[in-house]
Amino acid sequence: MPYPLPSADVETKLAALDAGYTICTRTPCAEDSREGKRPSFIKIGLGTNPNRVGVLVAGGMHAREWASPDALLSFAEELLKAQKAKRDMSFLAFTHTRPNGTTYSYGSYTISKTDVAKWVDRLDLYFLPCVNPDGRDFSLLPGNKMWRKNRWPHPADASCSGVDLNRNFPIAWDQDVFYNVAGAANVATCTTACHPGGQAVRDTFRGPGSASEPETRNVVAVMGLPGIKYYLDVHAYGPNIYFPWGIEQNQWTAPEKWFNNPDWDRPGAHGGRDGTAGVAYGEWIPDSGANRLLKSHQDLGNAMRAEIIKAAGASAAAVGISTYAVEQSLSLYATTGASDDYFMSTQFPPSTGSKKHAFTIEIGSAADGEYFPGPAQFRKYERDIHGALCGAFRAIAAGVAAGPSPGSTWCFIATAAYGSPEHERVRLLQRLRLEVLRSTPFGRRFAGVLEAVYYSFSPRLAAWLWRHRRSRALVRVAVVTPAVFLLERATTLLGRVPSRRLRVVLLAAVITLLVAVPIGLAGAAVAAAVWALWPGR
Amino acid sequence: MNLIRIEGSSELLRSLHGIPDLYLALGSLRMLGDDRAEIWARAETGAIQQVEALGCAVDVEMDDTALQAHDDAVEHEIQQNRGTV
Numbered sequence: 106m107p108y109p110l111p112s113a114d115v116e117t118k119l120a121a122l123d124a125g126y127t128i129c130t131r132t133p134c135a136e137d138s139r140e141g142k143r144p145s146f147i148k149i150g151l152g153t154n155p156n157r158v159g160v161l162v163a164g165g166m167h168a169r170e171w172a173s174p175d176a177l178l179s180f181a182e183e184l185l186k187a188q189k190a191k192r193d194m195s196f197l198a199f200t201h202t203r204p205n206g207t208t209y210s211y212g213s214y215t216i217s218k219t220d221v222a223k224w225v226d227r228l229d230l231y232f233l234p235c236v237n238p239d240g241r242d243f244s245l246l247p248g249n250k251m252w253r254k255n256r257w258p259h260p261a262d263a264s265c266s267g268v269d270l271n272r273n274f275p276i277a278w279d280q281d282v283f284y285n286v287a288g289a290a291n292v293a294t295c296t297t298a299c300h301p302g303g304q305a306v307r308d309t310f311r312g313p314g315s316a317s318e319p320e321t322r323n324v325v326a327v328m329g330l331p332g333i334k335y336y337l338d339v340h341a342y343g344p345n346i347y348f349p350w351g352i353e354q355n356q357w358t359a360p361e362k363w364f365n366n367p368d369w370d371r372p373g374a375h376g377g378r379d380g381t382a383g384v385a386y387g388e389w390i391p392d393s394g395a396n397r398l399l400k401s402h403q404d405l406g407n408a409m410r411a412e413i414i415k416a417a418g419a420s421a422a423a424v425g426i427s428t429y430a431v432e433q434s435l436s437l438y439a440t441t442g443a444s445d446d447y448f449m450s451t452q453f454p455p456s457t458g459s460k461k462h463a464f465t466i467e468i469g470s471a472a473d474g475e476y477f478p479g480p481a482q483f484r485k486y487e488r489d490i491h492g493a494l495c496g497a498f499r500a501i502a503a504g505v506a507a508g509p510s511p512g513s514t515w516c517f518i519a520t521a522a523y524g525s526p527e528h529e530r531v532r533l534l535q536r537l538r539l540e541v542l543r544s545t546p547f548g549r550r551f552a553g554v555l556e557a558v559y560y561s562f563s564p565r566l567a568a569w570l571w572r573h574r575r576s577r578a579l580v581r582v583a584v585v586t587p588a589v590f591l592l593e594r595a596t597t598l599l600g601r602v603p604s605r606r607l608r609v610v611l612l613a614a615v616i617t618l619l620v621a622v623p624i625g626l627a628g629a630a631v632a633a634a635v636w637a638l639w640p641g642r
Numbered sequence: 643m644n645l646i647r648i649e650g651s652s653e654l655l656r657s658l659h660g661i662p663d664l665y666l667a668l669g670s671l672r673m674l675g676d677d678r679a680e681i682w683a684r685a686e687t688g689a690i691q692q693v694e695a696l697g698c699a700v701d702v703e704m705d706d707t708a709l710q711a712h713d714d715a716v717e718h719e720i721q722q723n724r725g726t727v
Contacts, residue, residue, distance in 0.1 A: 107727075108724075204712045245720065247717060247721060250713065250716075251665065251684070291656055291659075293666075293668055301662075302661070302662045303662045303663060305661070305662060305665045305666075306660055306662065341669070342667055342670055342682075343669045343670055345669055345670070345671075345672075347669075381656065430672065436673065436679075437652055437656045437679060437681075438659060440668070465669075470670065470682075471645060471647070471667065471670060471682035472703070475645070475667070475684075476667075477716065479712075479719060479720070480716075480726065480727045483727045484727060
């Protein structure tokens with residue numbers, strides 16, 4: 106396998122995955138990069154579970170961090186192969202050779218087909234493996250490997266070109282407004298394209314404006330797709346797993362101290378946030394009652410950490426160099442305009458129903474290959490990335506309710522038609538079946554026959570409906586809504602019948618009529634058509 | 643360019659940002675306890691002297707020659723063989 110792939114090869118690979126697997130869909134991003142390249146992303150998922158949540162995994166935001174695009178592609182490909190063949194995901198053993206020559210043995214690593222089936226049922230997995238195609242291709246040219254930014258062209262001086270995309274997102278972008286003077290002095294973001302400190306300082310140039318870069322806006326647009334609740338941004342190097350906030354110290358007791366409160370901006374009543382320079386201000390992250398956003402970030406980060414260790418195998422030495430710290434992004438420095446903080450910010454002010462989680466995974470270490478592992482080091486970076494993803498997907502999927510299965514209490518077709526098992530009409534149908542129909546021995550026998558027939562075809566039909574929006578709307582309007590309306594009226598009328606047994610018998614009769622009449626009408630229509638078209642008539 | 647590990651107090655390490663030719667790897671920062679921290683970086687010799695002058699301890703993990711040789715080897719492999727793994 107060639108490594109590292111130039112951006113065009115990443116796109117070719119994504120197109121091949123789209124063409125080869127029905128549960129994989131490739132979509133080009135909305136905008137071309139600065140140099141006219143259009144990155145794309147894939148979505149992997151069966152799309153049938155009404156409770157499913159979206160997880161966006163991004164890579165290649167920083168040009169010189171070579172491993173993530175290739176590792177995300179190899180993960181997606183193995184996941185798709187395993188799902189299609191209904192087999193385990195399997196990653197081969199390898200030897201990791203550090204640049205100084207020390208070697209480490211990593212064993213094979215397997216993810217069960219049960220996990221694979223759960224993930225594609227309960228999650229919509231989005232992979233955007235090459236956020237910064239121009240930067241990547243530039244970094245792969247001889248002599249350019251340290252290049253970090255995109256290829257924004259400075260209007261006057263080419264040596265000042267490039268924007269650090271991970272300082273360009275619309276969250277606390279203007280540090281001279283967000284922080285007080287002392288706080289702004291400790292921000293690891295460069296505000297001047299042509300900073301006299303040279304490239305080492307210009308590496309974190311935030312850009313000429315908030316979300317000024319098309320590559321940034323592409324990520325923002327994908328983050329905004331319906332259902333995406335988790336964002337994993339893969340970088341190098343650490344080894345660290347970071348969660349928000351990067352803009353300030355976390356605190357969970359003062360909801361008024363949050364990024365959008367102008368009282369805490371520099372022109373406001375308090376004169377600006379203090380960043381790492383003081384403790385008067387901390388960024389609010391809910392961590393009480395039903396919304397323990399801090400704890401759930403720590404838990405998910407620890408799940409990734411544990412799975413990376415598991416993926417390292419039995420060698421204590423390999424485990425030693427694949428042990429990650431799980432920490433808040435902000436440490437000595439504050440960072441502004443970062444993608445994880447931006448994704449986190451999109452749920453504020455938070456509600457219990459809209460929890461979003463964001464992580465920056467800093468893969469690898471200085472001793473293992475820094476930002477740009479060579480071919481002899483790539484497999485270790487790849488394995489750590491795969492471990493992190495598996496840990497995250499398993500933990501997230503465990504928190505998602507299973508979809509309908511035969512024998513459950515689900516109304517498959519109505520759920521598909523209305524888009525949620527929580528819809529009031531779906532709940533009405535469930536209530537009729539479970540609480541009214543099943544309240545007598547006759548009703549239970551009738552329901553048993555009804556469900557045996559219904560479950561023989563409805564899961565497949567419902568799965569098909571989930572994939573066809575127009576058909577879903579047609580079934581909702583022409584079939585399910587009239588049926589629910591009639592059942593609702595019938596139930597109201599039957600409520601006047603004093604005998605529960607008789608009530609259930611009459612309800613069973615109504616249901617039989619509702620099923621039999623359309624089938625009878627369809628049969629009559631077919632018979633009439635055959636009669637009309639019969640040769641010789 | 644050298645690959646270096648820098649150790650010092652939080653306050654000292656905080657003052658490193660902005661030194662010319664010091665490419666700090668922010669993701670590598672680790673707190674060591676007792677208000678000590680370490681961070682990795684690539685740095686030119688002049689930048690190392692500035693870091694040491696501030697009071698930080700610097701370990702050179704790969705000097706200019708070794709790092710250049712490693713960079714050249716990786717680059718050669720990438721360019722010649724498309725980095726087969």
